[in-house]
Structures are given as C-alpha cells and as structure tokens.
Amino acid sequence: MLSEDPIKHLVEQLAKLPGIGERTALRLVLHMLSSERDSVPTLAAALMEAAERVHECSCCHMLTALDVLCSTCISISRDRSVVCVVATVQDLMALEATNDYKGLYHVLHGTLGPMEGIGPKELRIASFLSRITDSNREIKEVIIATPPNVEGEATALYLAGQMSGLKVNITRIASGVPVGGDLQFADRLTLSRALHLRQRF
C-alpha cells in the first residue's frame, strides 16, 4: 500500500518506538534519505530478516534465531539445576555480560503492572511454573532477578507465592542499593532493606 506522504508515514512508524519522539524520528529519516541512502536496502533487509527469523525460545522465552531452543537452553556446559528469572531480554543480556552466571534463564517479558494492564497472564509465568514442575526436581534453585522497583518486587513476590508448594529453593538477588547513578545516596535505611529482603525468600 502506498502512503500519500512517505516521509510522514515513516516518521510515524519510527516515533512509535520507545525513546524516539517525533523530532528524533524525523532526524533519523532525513539522515537515512540523504547521507545514508545507500545503506537503506541493507537496513530494510536486516529488519525483515530479524522479523522473520527471530522468535522466543520455546523453553526460556529468550529471543533466538535458532530452531526451537536458544543457545543457552541447548548448551551442555550450563548448570541445569539453577534458573534465573529476569523481566526482560536486556536484563538477561546484562547478566550474561558479567560472565559470572552459568545456569539457565527464564524471561518473563515484563513485570506485573495493573496500571499498564499487565497481569500474570500477560507474562511468561504459566510456562515458567510448568517448566519447574516438569523438570522432575532437576531444577533445585530459582533466582528471582526482577528489577528492585515496585513492579519488579510485586512480580518477585507473586512468583514466590506461586512456587510455595514446589520443592525448590527460591532466592532473590540483593536489591535496595540503587545500582549505578544514585549509589552515593544509598544510606542505612536502604541497605537494611536490602538485607531484609534477602531473608525473605
């Protein structure tokens, strides 16, 4: 379908992306159409290819271009007794980048947020719970690594509640100390909160 005003149409599409406003979108479009014109087909093709090939791993819901399972889930060198639950793909990538963690993951694709219309059904929670039950006790520990904000905390508590009948150790990453940025303002009350939370799960 041809649009009446291709520039406007493209700007509108780009401006739907998070962190990109109308102004930035226009700047990107004008840049692509002038100095980067030659790379437009490559960009368009890359976008199409990613959209066609990338899907959620059927086990952990990480995005992958592999057939059914992602590279972590098929790897033989990972510790299959630990699963770390994260809210987003970026969070998984950040944890992977530390090179510290050798277990498996589960990506929820969000956190509970009634105001955003996100309830348990909108997240990959049901598949997570059946993953634990179906593992026949192979999974011994679940580390909940949702963000330390209100929504991440509620998600962690919800998950812990759902797992209460299962024979699995639940731990929560230390939180409360604002990571980066505001660290200098973290004081006793926040730190005590971090300790407090660690006992809870």
Added chain:
Amino acid sequence: MKSVYIHQLFAFRFRNFDTLKIELSPKINVFFGKNGHGKTNLLEAISLASSFKAIRPAKNRDLILFDQEQSRIKASIAGHDHFNVEVDVFLQGKKVCISGKSVKSASAINHKLAVITFVPDDLHIVTGGASFRRQLLDQTANGLFPIYAALYRRFEQAILQRNRLLKTPGSSQQELEAFNQVFVQTAAPLIKARHAAIRILLPEFERNLAHISGNSISANIAYESIDVTKQDSEETIQTSLWEKLKTLQTEERFRKTTLLGPHLDDINITMGTHPARHTASRGQARAIVLALKMAQMHCVASVRELTPILLLDDVLGELDQNNAQRLLETIKEIDAQTFITTTQLELLPDLCRDYKAFEIHQGTIV
C-alpha cells in the same frame, strides 16, 4: 552547624517571569510588590530549586510561562557546600540535575539542603482537613530524614498500582497478595519515619508554644496511624498493617481502593482532652501553628546540624505583631537564609531591618 544558602537564582520562562537573575543574601531576603505581580511565584521557583517541590500543588503546565513549553530554574548554592541545581519543567514532567548529574528523587537534594515553608495554607493546620497536617508531617520528615522522599515515591507507586488492581475486574487474589506485600513493605518505613519525626518535634513544639503563649496554652500532638506505638520496629508495623489489611479485605474489594496507609494518616492535636480542631479559639489555633512551624525550624537545625532555608509567604502580615516578632527571633536565632514576601515593606516588624529587598513588578525585579 553546617550552613548552606542560595547564592544566585536564575529563572527562565517560569510562571510570569520571562528571564530573571538575582543575587540573594545569605540572611533575610524580602520580595515586595503589589498583589499578583509574582512574589509567590518567585518563592515557588526557590522552593523547586531547593527541594524539587512546588510551594503549592501545581501542574507542570502552570509552572511554565503561558504559551511556552519549557521552563528552567537554576540555583547556585554556596556556604559549607558548593553545587548547582537545575530544574527543567516540561509539560510531561520535570528533569532535575545536581551539578550536572541527573537525579531521580528529591532525596538527593534533601541530603544537601533542608527547606521549611510557612504559607497561608498552614494556618489551617489546626482547624482544617487532615491533608494540611500530613503536609506538616511530610515536610518535617523530609527535613529530618533525607531518604524519606525516596521512600515516599516508592510508596506512592505501590498504592497507585494497588488501587488500579483493586479496580481491575477478574484480578486474582494471589496477584493482590503480591501487591499487598509491596504496599506493606513500602508503607511501614514511612510510618516509622513519621513516628520518629513527631517524637523529635513534640518537645520543641511544647517549648515554643509555652514561649509564644506565655505558658497559657498547652497542647499535645500525636501521630495517628494504625495502632502502633512509637517504639515499634518496622517489622511490628508491617505485622499490624497486615492484620488491618485482612479486616478491610472485603470492603476494599467493594470500594475498589486502598483504605489504610500513610496517605490517610493524621496528626491528633489536642488541648487537654479535647481535639484542638473543634475547641481551639482562632488565636490559640494560630499560636499552635506558629509553635509547630518554629519547632520544625529548630528540630531540623539541631538534628541535621544544618541550617534550614526558610520560605515565608505572606505570613508575617497574617500574624499579630507579637507573634511576628517571635518568628523573626527564631529566624535570627538559627541564622537561616530566609525569603519573605509582603505587599508592603512598612508592614514588616521592627526586628526585621537588616535585609535585602527586591521589588517585584509584573514579573520583573525593579
């Protein structure tokens, strides 16, 4: 005693000020001029720069000069600490920086500065609704415990989410349990901080009230929240909140909103056995308000060992000559940087002679 003050203030397209740049005195500053020319607006700019809070509840749109989309306030702070504060107000939100570094909550500025305001609305603390007293509570806690603002922000978010969940048809009990826990976890530290604030405020309040009234009025203040005592730990407060929450379960589901918590708490002000709200005379109510405000100033100064910045909007004119004198004595005693607005310089009490005056006329300094 650490003393910091606003050395320079710059405002751009803020309220009715197009551009404003002033050098302030570390002692008393007086903004005078006719009604509606921008004195309170200027005080509001100072309040935003020093506490990230507007002096009266205001929408972002109202803080920006008519027909503009952004306003900016900058302040340079001097004294025992040197830094800059930048507040950008956009239609959709605010962005605040301390010395170029973006910060998320008011706790960041509260660590460095303490601000106490005294505005005509405060005269309703004794006789008005609970929100006036909660404001006093929050301002005191913010002044005493810098982390309070961050805790409050977290609590507000929790309550917004919980209220929405209560309104969401078909939401599960398990999901509500999760948000109940977050609610309890975020409410408890606030309640504890407020208890502590009142405990610190009470003796100063009594002392000041005795002084103001020549020992003729005595009153008591108590924090009214769920049934906990001042000494209770955060864990005990959490347990009490849980229990109360259980009893309210059905009603909350029915009313679709949270029915307990710090956002509904109050301060009980009593004279003898009677609630001052219903029994205090006008003069007594004013004396109590003044004693509370003076107590705030003294407490913050002594507990934080930091001289607070005082913003007094029109109140000197509202108080009688004796009470105005007492307030000025307190200001002199704690040696605070002070901002006073008035329509007429001549109305300032005698004690207030040593000040820097700015005449405000139609959004500019004359």
